[in-house]
Amino acid sequence: MSISGFLSPSSGRSIAGLVSALLLSACAQVQPTVAADYIGALRCVKCHAAQYDGWQKTRHASAMASLERESQSESTSCLPCHVTGYDAPMGYLDMNATPELAGVQCESCHGPASAHLKNPEQVRTMVPRPGVDSCRKCHTPEQDSAFDYENMSKKVH
Numbered sequence: 001m002s003i004s005g006f007l008s009p010s011s012g013r014s015i016a017g018l019v020s021a022l023l024l025s026a027c028a029q030v031q032p033t034v035a036a037d038y039i040g041a042l043r044c045v046k047c048h049a050a051q052y053d054g055w056q057k058t059r060h061a062s063a064m065a066s067l068e069r070e071s072q073s074e075s076t077s078c079l080p081c082h083v084t085g086y087d088a089p090m091g092y093l094d095m096n097a098t099p100e101l102a103g104v105q106c107e108s109c110h111g112p113a114s115a116h117l118k119n120p121e122q123v124r125t126m127v128p129r130p131g132v133d134s135c136r137k138c139h140t141p142e143q144d145s146a147f148d149y150e151n152m153s154k155k156v157h
């Protein structure tokens, strides 16, 4: 596994970030089967166009715009549920460093995808069917008491 795959070219983060990424599986929002980096939904479109197009029409795709409307786009009390990989070492940082991870994207549910991108066919590294626990990190009882997985999981893409 090469080191370069863990470094995000746009943000150029440090070796400390790399080491954290290698330890990621213990603390990531969605547990990946291998350590991986968040790369953003645009990188999925060429192979998963149907899911991408469907997702773009959902409110997840515009979750950052919701914060901007409320002038809360930098609020640490809002960002965890309105961006991708907020608590993960290589996840969302801010709109300058990681604009490609704004909003609730594929990797919020399926886990970080850099390893998948390198080897999509042979090695299964994504969460194939994110379960109710993955939703409940954000659709908490306080935030969304009426959340219904059976119904809502059909509306993600």
Ligand code: HEC
Pocket: 039, 040, 041, 043, 044, 045, 046, 047, 048, 106, 107, 110, 113, 116, 117, 120, 121, 122, 124, 125, 126, 127, 128
């Ligand atoms: C180069 C093409 C390619 C790209 C780019 C790609 N994928 Fe995939 N993906 C595949 C293929 C091929 C499979 C099917 C693998 C299989 O069934 O064995 C797959 C399967 C999946 C699955 C189902 C996993 C499973 O084990 O059944 C998910 C979820 C997924 N991809 C998410 C993503 C996300 C999210 C991105 C973008 C961050 C992405 N993919 C980018 C080719 C790609």
Ligand code: HEC
Pocket: 059, 060, 062, 063, 064, 066, 067, 080, 081, 082, 083, 084, 104, 108, 109, 130, 131, 132, 134, 135, 136, 137, 138, 139, 149, 152, 153, 154, 155, 156
């Ligand atoms: C990282 C946080 C996060 C995760 C994980 C998440 N959601 Fe969401 N979800 C949101 C936010 C935030 C919104 C509202 C976005 C907006 O309008 O700005 C939302 C909105 C939705 C909506 C639209 C609600 C409506 O009434 O129109 C559906 C459907 C939904 N989520 C389903 C799911 C399902 C199913 C899962 C798990 C498989 C899930 N979400 C996981 C944060 C999340």
Ligand code: HEC
Pocket: 066, 067, 070, 072, 075, 077, 078, 079, 080, 081, 082, 137, 138, 139, 140, 143, 144
């Ligand atoms: C615990 C996760 C979580 C946090 C923290 C959070 N949100 Fe959300 N937000 C959601 C979810 C889930 C939805 C979609 C379900 C719903 O409409 O309640 C949502 C929906 C929204 C919406 C669109 C629906 C509406 O009510 O108009 C806005 C705007 C919004 N959030 C703003 C904020 C702001 C501003 C903050 C910070 C003060 C914040 N959120 C913090 C999870 C969260």
Ligand code: HEC
Pocket: 041, 044, 048, 051, 052, 053, 055, 060, 104, 105, 106, 107, 108, 109, 110, 128, 129, 130, 131, 153, 156, 157
């Ligand atoms: C809110 C959570 C959520 C988001 C965001 C999301 N997915 Fe999914 N995805 C799911 C769930 C849940 C399933 C399982 C659906 C089922 O079993 O019918 C799934 C299934 C899949 C599959 C397996 C084939 C299929 O369609 O059932 C692929 C591939 C996939 N998603 C790719 C993506 C890509 C690419 C994106 C972003 C463009 C994305 N997903 C965004 C929750 C999500």
